[in-house]
Amino acid sequence: MNSGVKFKHSLVFKIVGTTFIVYSLVTIIITFYQMYNEFALTQKRIKNDINIASTTIKSTLIEAMWNVDNELIQVTLRGLVKNPSILGSIVYDSEALLIEKSASEEVNVEKFDLKIINNPFNLTEPTSFNYELIKDDEKIGSFVVYSSENLIWDSIKSRYWIIILNKVIEISVLLLVLFLLCRQLLKPLNIILTSVNEISKGNLDTVVVYQSNDEFGQVADSFNKMTQELANIIKTIATVSHNISNATQDMASGNRDISTRTHQQSSSLDETASAMEKINSIVQKNAEDVNSADVITKQARETVVGSKTQLLDTVNNSIDMNHDILQNLQTTNTDVVGAMEKIMDSSKKIEGITTLMNDIAFQTNLLALNASVEAARAGEHGKGFAVVASEVRKLAHRSAKASTEIGVLIQTSLENISSGRKLVKDSEEWMNEMRTKIETMLNNLKTESDSNLNEILLSVKEVTEVMENIKVASQEQAEGVEQINRTIADMGLTTQENSTLIEQNESASQGIALEARQLQSLLNAFNLEQIQQNPVGMVSYKGETVNSAIQQSEKLAIA
Template identity: 35%
Template sequence: MQEAEKGFKPMYEMLAGIEAALQKGGSDIFVKINGAIRTITAALLVIGALSIATAIVLGWRIAHSIVRPVHGVSDFAERMAAGDLSQAPLVAEGKDELAHMTLVLDRMQKSLVQVISQVRESADSIKTASSEVASGNHDLSARTEQTASSLQETASSMEQMSGAIKQSADSARMATQLASEAERSAQQGGAVVGQVVNTMAEINHASRKISDIIGVIDGIAFQTNILALNAAVEAARAGEQGRGFAVVASEVRSLAGRSAEAAKEIKELINNSVSKVEHGSTLVGQAGSTMEEIVSNVVKVREIIGEMSVAASEQADGVAQINTAIANLDQMTQQNAALVEQGAAAASSMSEQATQLAEVVSTFKLEHGNRGNTLQLQ
């Protein structure tokens, strides 16, 4: 332990020497710093005094250069506020706020001159126009009353027309019903004619079959006659033994002749009937075509009458709407007449107000003088 203390002793001595040296050097530095502070303080006092003096001089000069133009601008603004717009334009030198304000005041005066001039002209125009409007409103009021009277007469006529159109619509509906009934009757007649045509065709067909059967009978009678003739010849050859057979053959031949004659007459009757049936079929066919045309025409008539009924109903609705519109128009016309009278009163009032406005605007003086205001900003 003692050896360690001996080893650190030189170091302790060296640190003690360093500490003593620092204490001695710090005292000298502190003295020098205090001297420097006193010197700087004295210099600052001198500089502050010079700055204050300079600021006072500059402030006086700046105030002098600002107050004079400000007084000029203030006087210009006061006269303009009093209604004198005839001042010569301000002339400002410089580019600061005061110069800008001067330019703004000059532009304001020019704008006010234009506005007041326009107001004077407008007041005169309004006065003239309001007088004309008042006169026109009186004429319009008279014409509106005449229009209202005409509308009332028109409304009365439209009511009468509405009644006539309703009656026409009712008649058209009845005609539509009758046409529908006629159409059904015509269709039934057409069906009956069709049945007749079919029946005539069947009769014609049956007659032709009968004619064919008669032809067969006629052929049989012809062949029977030939056979009877042959039998008579054979009976003549037989002599007395064939006499009875000859009588029978003669009767058969006579019967065949009568059958042929009857068949011929029946055939003629059948042919005549067939001819008449064909003619009747032709007539019935024409009647069927005519009934079809009648049905088609009745359908067209019903459609036309239906359209007429619809049109009459629409006309009735339209006339009702027109009556309502005319009533509304009459009411609006009466209201317009009242508004026209109010407009005439308003026009008279406007004319009086325009006169008062012209008197108020006449207090402004607009002509420029010959003097000039110059604001020199330095």
């Protein structure tokens, strides 16, 4: 197979390699399973041999132990270890004391150590089997049989190598047969691949010479049909190139129409420029008037701002003054209320003192009465009268003190009342002063407002005159704008016609570009030297005429 494909990339390598990997894995799994079964069967067989041999000598050992015949025990053990599955054996009495031991020739007896309970013969990977010696339901002793896992490996090692060798031979034969079979089956594919490579180089006269009823034969027939279809495609390319030529002629005619309409549009633009000059002068005049109006408006604004400031100052002064006056009135009223409260307190105290004086007078009367009675009774013994007289003096003293306090309070009340009257009088004076100031401020505000309003009226009058001028200029500007609109309308019609032509040109350009790409793609894929020249005359042997037509169409599309 010389198909130009590296062997590691070929189908043969992939098929054979995949089969080798899969079959090898399956074979390895099966082999390990067989080896495991072989090991298990061998292990079971050895255990059965040991069990049969041990059971056979069990009755003999029981009789020997019962009769204490050590020689028979020794002979029996020697016969037991001759079994290839048994490496050693030990007999114990009922007290677990050693009676006899025996080992095969493969075991080194010098390494025997009874202290190692599970492996006294010092075996590799040992296994042990314990048997009890019972007579008349009484245990008279026991014996232990020893073996090793190495016996199993030694017995099956050769069979393992035979199994592995058979599997290697099977895999080798399978790979060889599979390789030869794949190589034979893929020969037709190599033939077809060679033809496909020729087609990829542009040789359209390539024919696959392979006749068969299998799948590769069907592929060969389909390949030959494909080459015929490619020849038909080349004819289609010639037709497409002819359509490109016609499209380029239509595009050239459209470009001429666009040029004519462009000249017409240029004339309309000249008229538009003239109208724009007139509009420009009018706009400048309007700008000057607007500037004048702006200056006057600013002056009027400044006047209004000044009036506003003065009015605010006057109002603020009025507010502040009224606030001060009201604050003074509030203070005066507060003082009056305080004075009145003091008068009320003094009156209450006077009332209490008056009550006290009444009580004193009453007590004085009682004491006087008691003094009279005592004096009458005592006669010469007037001590009680002296006591009463003393109390009368005390009451008299209290009455005098109360009278003095009443006088002081009355005097204080008079003074407070006098202060209240004075405060009320001061309040009246403040009210009069406030009224006078408010009237003066209002008069000043009226005078200043009249003056400011007159100035505002004059400014408004001037603004009105300027606005009249702006109105006239706006009318002239409207006429100019109307003329521009008519001109723009004419330009719009021309632009619409140009837009229609441009759309047609764009559509044609897109069609040409699409067909040009199709043509170029098809021509670049094949060698045209072996195709007969088309009667239309648009396709040459090397595709030079077609490429030239494509380049011309692209230039026209760009223009």
